[in-house]
Amino acid sequence: MSFAMEVKEEILNHTFTNEQKIMLLSGFIKYNGEIIYTNSGVALKLTSNSNNVIRNIFSILKTVYNGKIEISIIQIKKLRNNKTYQLMLTENVIDFLTTNNIFQPALANKIIEINLEKYIKKTWEGLTRAYISGIFIAIGSVNSPETTNYHLELQFKENESAQYITKVLKKYHFNFKTTMKRNKIVCYIKKSIAVSDFLKFMDASISVMKFENTRINRDVSNNINRMINIDIYNQQKSSETGLKQIREINKIMKNNLISELSPKAQLLSQIRLENPDASFSELEILMNDRNVSITKSGISNLFRIISKLANTIGE
Known part of the structure; x- marks a missing residue:
């Protein structure tokens, strides 16, 4: 029916x-x-x-x-x-x-x-x-x-x-x-x-309940799927970003220029090599665990410095 x-x-x-x-x-x-x-x-x-x-x-x-x-x-x-x-x-x-x-x-x-x-x-x-x-x-x-x-x-x-x-x-x-x-x-x-x-x-109160329950269940399901997709996207983005940063760090180390970085940037480089898939939030925790007080914004700034140094090195 x-x-x-x-x-x-x-x-x-x-x-x-x-x-x-x-x-x-x-x-x-x-x-x-x-x-x-x-x-x-x-x-x-x-x-x-x-x-x-x-x-x-x-x-x-x-x-x-x-x-x-x-x-x-x-x-x-x-x-x-x-x-x-x-x-x-x-x-x-x-x-x-x-x-x-x-x-x-x-x-x-x-x-x-x-x-x-x-x-x-x-x-x-x-x-x-x-x-x-x-x-x-x-x-x-x-x-x-x-x-x-x-x-x-x-x-x-x-x-x-x-x-x-x-x-x-x-x-x-x-x-x-x-x-x-x-x-x-x-x-x-x-x-x-x-x-x-x-x-x-x-x-039609019974029909209203059926309509609303189905609608709410679908909306919840859609929101869950949306969140899962966002998580997957963020994970992929973090992974791609991590691989790019590792290539830049390896390039700097290969050319013996790691000493050009500040102690904080050197520690961050080491932690990134050990944790290629870590997000900035996770890197923040790992840095703080090493007694280095830093925020996500600070980590982002250090990676920009690392990237800038790597881009000055010829192929």
């Missing part, structure tokens, strides 16, 4: 008030529902690729809708495991949709956008969250936290709805960006903190 489907099923497993049920259904029906006119009247079709989602929608409908609901499964022959689960509301459909402000015959028989402006207040926030949750269940998707690409999106068929919902979500500090994909308007967020906050907004 995909992470997006886990989120949707978690949301639907919550306990809702009747008002929240209506709002969740309103969001889901607006973007999933299809009104069908038949000889026997008007029907409303709802579909999902998840059996659990459609059964939870069915359970919610049974508590607020007084009418007949038919459940069916459509098997797509070309794809063995691809099934579509379908609900068909066949009685009192217009009354149900009109009463709950989901449908208005005056608006060319379209499923309409519910007015969320009046629910922006803190006391009504739960209803807005329920409505947005219904929209996500219908047209939302979120990448698995196992991937490195954090991405949550809502796919709209018309620009008007995309603009309206992004405007509402902006009041809750969600800044969705918009793009076109296969004739659909895609509103998306990509920052990990934004994705996590949106899951919290829909009360």
